[in-house]
Amino acid sequence: MSFFSRPHAQTQEGSVAVALNGTPPPVPAPLARNLEALDERKLSSYTELKVSLHQQLLDMINLSVIDKMPAAEFRSQVGEMVRELLVRENKPLNRQEQTQLVDDILDELLGLGPIEPLLKDESVTDILVNCHSNVFVERGGQLYPTAVRFKDDRHLLRIIGRIVSAVGRRVDESQPMVDARLADGSRVNAIIPPLAVDGPLLSIRKFAKVPIDMAKLVEIGSLPQSIADLLQGIVRSRRNVLISGGTGSGKTTMLNAMSAFIDGRERILTIEDAAELQLQQVHVARLETRPANIEGKGEVTQRELVKNALRMRPDRIIVGEVRGGEAFDMLQAMNTGHEGSMTTVHANTCRDALSRLEQMIGMTGFELPTRSMRAQIASALHVVIQLERMSDGRRRVISLQEITGMEGDVVSMQEVFRFRRDSTDSEGRIHGHYVTTGIRPKFVSEFQARGIQMPEGIFDPNHVLD
Ligand SMILES: Nc1ncnc2c1ncn2[C@@H]1O[C@H](COP(=O)(O)OP(=O)(O)O)[C@@H](O)[C@H]1O
Ligand SMILES: [Mg+2]
Structure with missing residues (x-):
């Protein structure tokens, strides 16, 4: 197995470095230059030295062998090469410095560097x-x-x-x-x-190893317990939900937390661009899109996956985030017996979320009249939840709205809860509370029909939510 990519190198079976076993290859010129520069400037020499050695090693090593060689062996051979280069360049380091250097270089070679x-x-x-x-x-x-x-x-x-x-x-x-x-x-x-x-x-x-569940969201103050209970009822009573928010506002996290309320006997189909959801139920079928390859072929879009999902007998469909034409198919699925489906959308208000859906339906290329597009949205969706990452770094549910139907050409919505900001303290933390608008949402009748407990008195306008 040759480790050297250099044609003139004398290779030996299983060897990283020809230098150790045969005639040493000449010190590559750029390295020599870099090391001189080190002498002259006595600069942050460690980083410079490390990067320069790393670059040279990259040239010298046949990277394709890395995977095939046991890590310990690779390590020791690269260690030898580094020591060799240091000696040849008259860069004496003590043993501890050398070990550190070799560790760092290995990180650079095998891992993701700094x-x-x-x-x-x-x-x-x-x-x-x-x-x-x-x-x-x-x-x-x-x-x-x-x-x-x-x-x-x-x-x-x-x-x-x-x-x-x-x-x-x-x-x-x-x-x-x-x-x-x-x-x-x-x-x-x-x-x-x-x-x-x-x-x-x-x-x-980064992927959160332990996903944030609803209890945790309540604990860290992203929403009060009573709204969490309400969300549980919304999921159990199979309302179709749209979660809206900016990037990093916690949409995927909320979707994941809400999905945990789905009954384990249901067949759940998830569709994502990059599989992030971590559903705990056993009956989950996960689909992920595929980008085009280098020749521009082989792309599989969310839209195609949603269409395919309908043939897989799902009880509920969860689309990680709608970004394009799949919004149309998702709404159709919601309208045709896959109640209790959920998705997220990038938007700044609940109202804005609906306009985004309209734009996405437009992306399908169907020339749907605006009114029928909106009627489709109004009949498919029941609840829109708005999330926000606030200036204090906390993500909060800031509005929960119910879609009530159409008024003329407009989708009508009513706000059930809203987060009201009271003050900001000296550390920049935002204080506020949730207010109810006093409206009793229509989905409550669905709760009753299914025997789902409603958190006591939470729609009373004077009720303080906690
Ligand atoms: N309510 C929350 N409180 C604190 N951190 C959160 C909360 N929701 C999400 N996060 C963290 O914020 C990051 C972005 O969350 P994510 O759900 O992926 O956002 P989005 O889908 O809106 O882009 C993740 O690291 C996630 O763990
Ligand atoms: Mg997301």
Whole structure:
């Protein structure tokens, strides 16, 4: 098995480094240059040294062998190569420094380089790389700058390439945008120049290993217990639900938490662009879209999956997020006996969410008159929930509205609850409370018909929700 990609290298079975077994290859010129530069400037030499060694190793190593070689062996062989290079370059490091260097280089070679520690840090939920020297993380709903740096944009680009190639995607000038899911479920988006103006952009939304359930949402103050109870009734009584909110407002999390209320005997079909939902029921059939391959072929859209799902005898269909024409098929499914279906949409208000659906129906290419489009929406959907990620980092349910039908050409809705902001304290925390509008929603009759308990008195206008 040859580890060297260099044609002149003398290889030995199972060997990483020819240098250790035969004539040492000449020190590559760029490395020599970099190491000289280190001497001259005595700069943040460690990072420089590491990156430069890493780059050279990349040139020297036949990467395709990495997967086939036991990790320990790879490790020790790369360790030898690094020591060899250091000696040859007259860069004496003590044993501890060497071990650290080898560890870091291995992280760079096998893992995701400088962001590897952030990926391992459980308190980090999002990693946002704005260019090689500007990396933010989100912790507890707030963004913080970090000291993490890539050497330069090329280094960043290499890491991006590694992330996306691991899931069979690629990113280059002809495909400067890519959306992918890591093996652990985290979502990755990368967009590179020329679309990204100041250098490659990388956004990683880490997968929460333990999903936030409804009890947790109540505990962290995203909604009061009584509204959680109401949501449970809404799911049990098979109302069709649309969850609306901005990016990162917690739509998927809410969808997941609400789905937990579905009876385990029902057949649930989930359709997502990137499988994020973690339903606990046994009878769940999960579908995920597929992007086009490099030749532009083989794409399977959400729309096709929704259509196919209808032939799979689902009791309920859950679409992770509607973004296009699948909205139309989803509404049809809701209108044709798949009651209790749910989805999310990117919008800033409940009303806006409906306009977004209209636009999406427009994307199907059907020339539907506006009125019939709206009638379709009005008869399919029962409840719209608006979420918001507020300036204090907390995600809250800020409005719950019921769709009551059509008035003329307009879908009529009524608000059942709203979050009212009272004050902001010195630490920026928002305080407020939920107010009811005093309207008794129509879906309540559905609760009664199915024998579902209604939280006591929650629609009374003077009732304080907790
Ligand atoms: N109510 C919440 N409170 C705190 N964190 C939340 C809440 N809802 C979601 N999150 C976290 O916020 C991030 C984005 O949530 P997600 O549900 O994927 O948002 P969306 O689907 O709206 O983009 C995730 O890391 C998730 O764990
Ligand atoms: Mg989402």
